[in-house]
Every structure is written in structure tokens, then in C-alpha cells.
Amino acid sequence: MTSLWSAHLADRRPTEPLDGDTTADVVVVGAGLTGLWTAYYLLDADAALDVLLLDAGVVGEGASTQGLGACSADLAISAERVALAFGRDAALDLRAAMRDAVVEVGGALALEQVECGFGFGGALRVARSTAQVERLGELVATAPTWGDEWSLLDAAGAQEHVRVPGVKAGAWTPDCAVLDPARLVRGLLDVLLARGVRLAERTTAQRVSPHAVLTDRGTVRAPVVLTTVEAGVPGVATGRTLAAVPAHALATTRLDARAWGEIGLEPGVVVREAAHLPVQARRTADDRLLLTGAGHPSALDRALATLFPVADPAGALRWSGRLGVPRDGLPSVELDPASGLGGAGGFGASGVTAANLAGRTLADLACGVESSLVHLPWVGHRSPDWPPLGGAAVSLAMRAAARADAAESAGRRSRTAAAVLDRVPIG
Numbered sequence: 001m002t003s004l005w006s007a008h009l010a011d012r013r014p015t016e017p018l019d020g021d022t023t024a025d026v027v028v029v030g031a032g033l034t035g036l037w038t039a040y041y042l043l044d045a046d047a048a049l050d051v052l053l054l055d056a057g058v059v060g061e062g063a064s065t066q067g068l069g070a071c072s073a074d075l076a077i078s079a080e081r082v083a084l085a086f087g088r089d090a091a092l093d094l095r096a097a098m099r100d101a102v103v104e105v106g107g108a109l110a111l112e113q114v115e116c117g118f119g120f121g122g123a124l125r126v127a128r129s130t131a132q133v134e135r136l137g138e139l140v141a142t143a144p145t146w147g148d149e150w151s152l153l154d155a156a157g158a159q160e161h162v163r164v165p166g167v168k169a170g171a172w173t174p175d176c177a178v179l180d181p182a183r184l185v186r187g188l189l190d191v192l193l194a195r196g197v198r199l200a201e202r203t204t205a206q207r208v209s210p211h212a213v214l215t216d217r218g219t220v221r222a223p224v225v226l227t228t229v230e231a232g233v234p235g236v237a238t239g240r241t242l243a244a245v246p247a248h249a250l251a252t253t254r255l256d257a258r259a260w261g262e263i264g265l266e267p268g269v270v271v272r273e274a275a276h277l278p279v280q281a282r283r284t285a286d287d288r289l290l291l292t293g294a295g296h297p298s299a300l301d302r303a304l305a306t307l308f309p310v311a312d313p314a315g316a317l318r319w320s321g322r323l324g325v326p327r328d329g330l331p332s333v334e335l336d337p338a339s340g341l342g343g344a345g346g347f348g349a350s351g352v353t354a355a356n357l358a359g360r361t362l363a364d365l366a367c368g369v370e371s372s373l374v375h376l377p378w379v380g381h382r383s384p385d386w387p388p389l390g391g392a393a394v395s396l397a398m399r400a401a402a403r404a405d406a407a408e409s410a411g412r413r414s415r416t417a418a419a420v421l422d423r424v425p426i427g
């Protein structure tokens with residue numbers, strides 16, 4: 001099912017598939033946000049580069065146009081976990097780079113005059129149980145350690161942003177913007193095509209190897225081969241193993257002024273319950289309430305009924321996509337100078353901002369620029385492989401998360417769920 005965002009775009013004729021063998025300076029496999037930003041920053045570094053983008057489908061059909069459109073500084077992995085694995089300075093650098101990337105996305109879009117409704121509105125987390133209040137307290141207490149800005153709100157303070165029934169507390173950060181992801185993808189693509197990037201759609205990479213990509217339409221030889229397929233076809237990623245986790249979206253019909261008066265959510269603000277398996281929500285520019293979340297699609301209906309009872313689900317538009325989730329929750333960005341093979345992925349539900357940062361980093365790596373980005377802890381990182389039945393581990397973790405959320409709503413805790421979630425970071 002087409003996303004709300006894509007349904008509003010004017011039709012575009014796809015480019016021709018690859019027509020036999022060819023060469024390029026850099027070939028980028030996968031033209032979602034990561035591939036597009038990578039091409040953008042490659043040309044920014046050297047406008048004369050011959051960059052060829054390949055996509056198995058049509059640009060704009062993948063996860064990049066299916067999301068909530070939250071451009072936030074969050075990553076699924078906590079700064080504490082990054083610090084444990086790579087040290088405190090590395091964790092601080094990654095947090096700072098993610099916050100900067102939110103600003104960079106807005107700056108690049110303004111520079112290129114890409115109109116996609118980018119605007120800072122901030123993000124709010126709401127707590128409706130004692131356990132959730134405790135989690136928000138921890139978030140706010142540890143945020144300054146990592147340079148993050150979160151402030152604690154009491155129930156009345158949270159209700160000023162959104163009137164969610166039963167809210168006990170909230171946490172607020174200004175480091176979050178929203179945008180229309182389909183217009184972002186289309187706008188970036190237009191910029192790239194105008195700069196001479198070559199794009200071959202409906203061209204599936206079947207194998208990537210040093211300096212070459214074998215596709216169903218011919219072979220591309222290039223000194224640098226970058227794979228940015230996220231939860232795409234397994235086997236073509238450069239050795240990363242990502243679990244493809246289903247995620248869903250629900251957009252109500254336009255709500256009237258009375259309903260918005262009761263909900264009280266301003267366009268631009270991203271709201272999410274402080275749950276283990278959270279649903280995120282925002283108000284679109286055309287006054288729909290949009291919800292997204294991983295797990296079972298029915299979770300969105302439950303969240304709508306519980307958090308926004310005034311919003312009628314009748315006539316809602318629904319669609320689904322997949323998140324690329326690494327075993328340890330940390331995305332990876334890599335380029336092996338010897339083989340010319342590289343890529344980026346594993347962004348979970350944080351790809352809008354992380355794709356920009358990864359794209360800039362890949363461009364620096366490919367152009368040999370010794371920037372601070374190429375020393376971020378996710379560069380050269382390999383998440384441990386998922387076990388052979390990785391999908392089952394993810395399903396188990398999502399069920400555990402849902403159970404833990406239900407227990408917390410009833411004033412209880414689930415130790416087993418907490419243990420499972422500690423071992424399998426999802427989202």
C-alpha cells in the first residue's frame with residue numbers, strides 16, 4: 001500500500017534500467033535516503049565525479065518514504081551502550097554528530113531549495129505508568145552527560161503539548177524536526193539528476209564484489225562500490241546482517257478543529273509514549289493524525305484508542321514497511337580502501353537523520369577526507385550476526401516488549417521481558 005506521503009506526489013516516469021555493462025567512478029546500490037545523501041555529498045566534494053545510482057525498484061518506493069517523517073537525533077542504541085563498547089569520547093562524538101545532522105538536513109534542504117515541510121517542532125515523550133515515569137527520569141538525568149537536552153515536565157506541562165489521557169509526566173527535547181519524507185526523496189533526486197548523477201531504476205544488484213556490481217541488467221565496474229540497501233535483498237549487503245523488522249503506519253482522515261482542540265498537538269511536534277515498543281505520532285500539515293510503530297499493526301489501533309480516543313480510525317490509510325535492525329542496535333558505515341567495497345545501514349527507525357550522517361561519512365571515506373566523521377564509532381563497526389533464526393529472536397523481543405508494556409500499564413513489571421529486551425535491542 002502506498003504511503004500517505006507518496007500518494008500526494010506528482011507522477012514521475014522512472015528512469016530506464018541499466019542497458020548492459022558500464023563503468024562509473026562510484027556506484028551506489030540502493031537509492032533510498034542513504035544512497036541519495038551519499039551521492040549528494042560525493043558530488044559536493046567533487047562535482048566531476050561520475051556517480052551511478054542503482055535501485056531494484058523505483059525511487060521512493062522503499063522505507064525512506066514510509067515513515068513518520070521524524071528527523072530526530074535519536075538512535076536505537078543508547079549512548080551508555082556505545083560508551084561501554086567504544087569509550088565515553090566516542091559516545092559523545094556520535095551523540096553530537098546526530099544532533100548536528102538534524103541541523104545539517106535542514107541546512108542542506110534550505111540550500112538546495114528542497115520544499116518538504118522541514119521544521120523544528122521538538123519531541124515529547126509521555127509517561128502513563130510509574131515505570132514509564134522512572135524511565136523518563138533516567139533519560140532526563142543522564143542526557144547532560146551526553147550533551148543531549150531533555151527536560152522533565154509534570155503532567156500539566158506535558159498536557160500543554162498534547163492531551164493524552166492518564167499522562168503522569170513528560171520529557172521534552174528541542175532536537176527534533178519533521179518533514180515529508182517522500183518530498184525529501186523526490187527533491188533530493190531532482191537535485192542529483194540536475195547535477196548529472198546517473199540513475200538506473202528497476203535494476204537489481206545480484207552480487208557486489210571488489211570494484212564491480214553484477215546486476216540483472218549488466219555489470220558495473222567502478223573503483224568504489226557502496227551498498228545502501230538497508231533491509232533490502234539479503235546477500236548483497238557488504239557482510240552486514242540486518243533483521244528486517246516490520247513497521248506500520250496509520251494516517252487518519254483529516255480531523256476537524258474540535259478534535260485537534262481536544263488533542264492539542266501542534267504540527268511539527270513528534271510525540272511518543274515512553275514504552276518498550278513505542279508508537280510515534282504527529283499531526284500532518286493537512287491535519288491528519290499519523291501513527292507509526294514496529295510490531296503488529298493492531299498496536300497502532302490500540303495506541304489510537306488509548307492515546308487519542310477522539311480520533312476516529314474509520315477511513316484511515318494504512319501501510320507497512322521494514323526496518324533494518326542490527327543485532328547490537330548500532331548502525332554501520334564502512335569502506336574498505338583495498339577492495340573499494342563499502343556501505344551503510346542498520347538505522348532502525350532513525351534513518352532520516354542517520355542516513356544524512358552516513359551519506360556524508362561515506363563521501364568523506366570515498367574521497368579520502370580525514371574528517372571527524374570518519375572516526376565515529378559506527379565507522380568500520382560490524383554488528384554481531386543474528387542467529388540463524390534472527391527473525392524469531394526479533395519476534396520474541398517484540399512480544400516481550402508488548403508484554404512488558406501491558407504489565408507496566410497494569411502497575412506490574414516483567415523481569416523476563418526486561419532480560420529479553422536487554423539482549424535484543426529493537427526499534
Ligand SMILES: Cc1cc2nc3c(=O)[nH]c(=O)nc-3n(C[C@H](O)[C@H](O)[C@H](O)COP(=O)(O)OP(=O)(O)OC[C@H]3O[C@@H](n4cnc5c(N)ncnc54)[C@H](O)[C@@H]3O)c2cc1C
Pocket residue numbers: 029030031032033034035054055056057058059060061062063064065066067068069070071072203204205206228229230231232233236247248249292293320321322323345347348349350351352353354355
Ligand atoms: C513505518 C516506518 C516508519 C518510519 N519512521 C521513521 C521516522 O519517523 N524517522 C526516521 O528517522 N526513520 C523512520 N523510519 C526508518 C527510515 O525510513 C529508514 O531508516 C530509512 O528510510 C533508511 O533509508 P535507506 O536509504 O537506508 O533504506 P531504504 O529507504 O530502504 O532504501 C534502500 C533502497 O535499496 C533498494 N534495494 C534493495 N535491494 C536492492 C538490490 N539488490 N539492488 C538494488 N537496489 C536495492 C530498495 O529498492 C530501496 O529503494 C521508518 C520506517 C518505517 C518502515
